[in-house]
Amino acid sequence: MEENKEALNFIEQIITNDLESGKHDNIITRFPPEPNGYLHIGHAKSICLNFGLKETFNGKTNLRFDDTNPSKEELEYVNSIIDDVHWLGFEYDNLFYASDYFEQLYEWAIMLIKDGKAYVDEQSPEVISIQRTNPTINGIESPFRNRSIEENLRLFEEMRVGKHNEGSMVLRAKVDMNSSNMHMRDPIMYRIMKKPHDRTGDKWCIYPMYDYAHGQSDYIEGITHSICTLEFEVHRPLYDWFLDQIDTSGKRPRQIEFARLNLSYTVMSKRKLLELVKENYVKGWDDPRMPTISGLRRRGYTPESIRNFADRIGVAKRENIIDVGLLEFFIREDLNKKANRVMAVLDPIKVIITNYPEDKTEILIAQNNPEDEKAGTRELSFSREIFIERDDFMENAPNKFFRLKPGGEVRLRYAYFIKYEKLIKDENGNIKEIHCSYDPESKGGKSPDGRKVKGTIHWVDSKNCIDAELRLYDRLFTKENPEDLEENKTYLDYLNPDSLKIVNAKLEKSLEIAKIGEKYQFERKGYFCVDKDSNSKKLVFNRTVDLKDSWAKIVKNG
RNA sequence: UGUCCGAUGGUGUAACGGUAGCACUGCAGAUUUUGGUUCUGCCUGUCAAGGUUCGAAUCCUUGUCGGACAACCA
Numbered sequence: 139m140e141e142n143k144e145a146l147n148f149i150e151q152i153i154t155n156d157l158e159s160g161k162h163d164n165i166i167t168r169f170p171p172e173p174n175g176y177l178h179i180g181h182a183k184s185i186c187l188n189f190g191l192k193e194t195f196n197g198k199t200n201l202r203f204d205d206t207n208p209s210k211e212e213l214e215y216v217n218s219i220i221d222d223v224h225w226l227g228f229e230y231d232n233l234f235y236a237s238d239y240f241e242q243l244y245e246w247a248i249m250l251i252k253d254g255k256a257y258v259d260e261q262s263p264e265v266i267s268i269q270r271t272n273p274t275i276n277g278i279e280s281p282f283r284n285r286s287i288e289e290n291l292r293l294f295e296e297m298r299v300g301k302h303n304e305g306s307m308v309l310r311a312k313v314d315m316n317s318s319n320m321h322m323r324d325p326i327m328y329r330i331m332k333k334p335h336d337r338t339g340d341k342w343c344i345y346p347m348y349d350y351a352h353g354q355s356d357y358i359e360g361i362t363h364s365i366c367t368l369e370f371e372v373h374r375p376l377y378d379w380f381l382d383q384i385d386t387s388g389k390r391p392r393q394i395e396f397a398r399l400n401l402s403y404t405v406m407s408k409r410k411l412l413e414l415v416k417e418n419y420v421k422g423w424d425d426p427r428m429p430t431i432s433g434l435r436r437r438g439y440t441p442e443s444i445r446n447f448a449d450r451i452g453v454a455k456r457e458n459i460i461d462v463g464l465l466e467f468f469i470r471e472d473l474n475k476k477a478n479r480v481m482a483v484l485d486p487i488k489v490i491i492t493n494y495p496e497d498k499t500e501i502l503i504a505q506n507n508p509e510d511e512k513a514g515t516r517e518l519s520f521s522r523e524i525f526i527e528r529d530d531f532m533e534n535a536p537n538k539f540f541r542l543k544p545g546g547e548v549r550l551r552y553a554y555f556i557k558y559e560k561l562i563k564d565e566n567g568n569i570k571e572i573h574c575s576y577d578p579e580s581k582g583g584k585s586p587d588g589r590k591v592k593g594t595i596h597w598v599d600s601k602n603c604i605d606a607e608l609r610l611y612d613r614l615f616t617k618e619n620p621e622d623l624e625e626n627k628t629y630l631d632y633l634n635p636d637s638l639k640i641v642n643a644k645l646e647k648s649l650e651i652a653k654i655g656e657k658y659q660f661e662r663k664g665y666f667c668v669d670k671d672s673n674s675k676k677l678v679f680n681r682t683v684d685l686k687d688s689w690a691k692i693v694k695n696g
Numbered sequence: 697u698g699u700c701c702g703a704u705g706g707u708g709u710a711a712c713g714g715u716a717g718c719a720c721u722g723c724a725g726a727u728u729u730u731g732g733u734u735c736u737g738c739c740u741g742u743c744a745a746g747g748u749u750c751g752a753a754u755c756c757u758u759g760u761c762g763g764a765c766a767a768c769c770a
Binding site: 145147151170171172174204206207209210262263266267270271272273274275304305307308317318319320321323326328329330331345347348349352368369370371372373374375395397402408450451452453454455456457458459460461463464467468470474479481505508509538540541549550551552582583584591592593594595596659661662663685686687688689690691692 | 697698699700701702703706707708709710711712718719720721728729730731732733734762763764765766767768769770
């Protein structure tokens with residue numbers, strides 16, 4: 139056997155080098171979400187990356203909430219994030235909060251002031267912005283930039299104790315007002331925000347900004363490789379500048395950026411996802427059409443399928459849009475192995491088997507999963523009247539249509555061969571029922587004379603079936619990249635009006651005891667899972683994904 | 697416009713100066729009691745132009761195209 143040597147992505151290569159060179163003996167990564175929304179599949183990529191590094195290099199990974207802005211953050215989000223990380227199958231070594239470090243951060247800020255590297259600015263956001271000008275020309279220094287250390291110390295202390303109003307002053311780092319990198323033009327370290335914090339209560343009314351808090355938090359935790367997305371690339375010089383102020387050993391966290399995940403036919407920004415929820419374009423963060431982890435979970439996706447997906451898409455620095463079809467491939471692959479098969483008729487039409495005894499019911503044996511011997515078998519009831527799928531019959535069928543049609547014979551899965559006899563229509567010409575005859579010799583789906591029947595269709599016994607609501611989902615947006623806007627449009631203009639279709643289906647009786655979250659393959663129709671809206675009176679299923687359908691392709695391509 | 701980053705089939709991602717490979721998609725076929733699964737085969741690619749070299753996707757130069765940044769958000 140050839141050794142299966144996986145190619146390393148560029149981050150793994152950096153880490154390998156750092157380990158070989160002796161820069162680090164072991165590595166620590168972190169996943170640092172802000173608790174201001176639910177995690178989505180893009181976060182899953184980051185989670186798999188960070189926790190994957192821990193596994194590959196036998197290191198550690200912390201979950202750290204970047205909770206530096208109490209005006210946007212909520213406990214609900216903290217809890218959902220913890221759930222989602224666990225559900226994906228990862229265990230963090232430590233659970234931390236940036237707010238754990240507020241006191242240390244404050245002390246370092248004092249130190250910076252004492253070093254003459256930070257100052258209190260009393261200008262408005264507008265003025266500060268104007269003075270930063272633009273990257274092509276030098277900035278303008280704040281008139282407060284060079285006030286005395288004593289005054290800075292006094293004012294910063296006053297900010298902390300709440301003596302000043304929100305927006306009246308900020309603490310700024312004294313970096314370089316002429317830098318071509320705007321983030322270096324005296325970035326704001328602290329702002330006044332008189333809002334209680336979920337974890338620190340009303341202890342603080344000043345809160346550190348991301349750029350200041352993030353790197354220092356990494357440092358406190360001993361993070362070796364601080365992995366973030368590409369848009370933070372320009373922040374890196376500032377990340378390093380802040381670390382320069384507290385450490386010169388070189389054994390410091392290193393920020394590495396990679397390209398975030400984009401998926402076709404959906405949006406991935408938290409702001410937009412929040413809007414979809416708040417404005418009721420979807421029914422909550424876990425709506426199965428959402429690209430959130432909780433949405434995918436409810437839709438019927440498995441953690442394995444998402445992890446396999448994350449593995450396969452790789453990690454690089456170029457912008458990308460991954461075809462949502464790839465995600466679907468991985469859930470089909472996983473469910474094909476795991477999901478038991480059952481029969482469900484989504485759009486039922488009645489078939490009467492005229493030569494089958496009126497009061498007879500028999501039990502047939504069906505395989506639960508042809509991909510898995512151990513899945514066992516189940517019993518199916520069969521009688522004179524059954525339901526089949528409306529589009530499994532065609533009155534004027536082309537040659538290539540090998541389901542039920544005049545003059546044709548078809549196999550009822552695990553049951554009998556049946557032959558078309560006649561059609562009963564209502565006064566409007568709609569088909570009411572189909573009359574067929576069966577071959578009693580073909581029980582189980584095989585005929586002793588060995589004749590071939592090309593088509594096999596699914597069915598349920600009309601006397602012994604249950605009703606259920608099926609929610610058939612389609613992509614949420616009609617445009618491959620809903621953020622690629624045409625004139626005068628917003629991404630909302632590309633919402634797919636048919637992203638959810640609800641049908642009432644007939645299911646085989648065995649599904650009666652199906653439990654919330656259970657996943658099935660409805661043969662020939664797709665993978666479905668039991669939704670939490672189910673109750674003892676009514677079962678509700680979500681369609682996770684349909685099956686590949688080469689007949690649909692033939693129809694489509696003529 | 698200024699700085700930074702990136703560019704390999706339709707979509708992603710490898711190749712670390714030495715045969716451009718893999719996955720998905722697409723197409724064709726085989727098998728099949730799911731038009732599913734499985735199996736086989738095929739199509740399509742190094743942004744451009746120069747240079748270095750026996751040899752360049754890879755190194756250098758220039759250009760082109762795409763992205764990020766100019767929040768008291770993260």
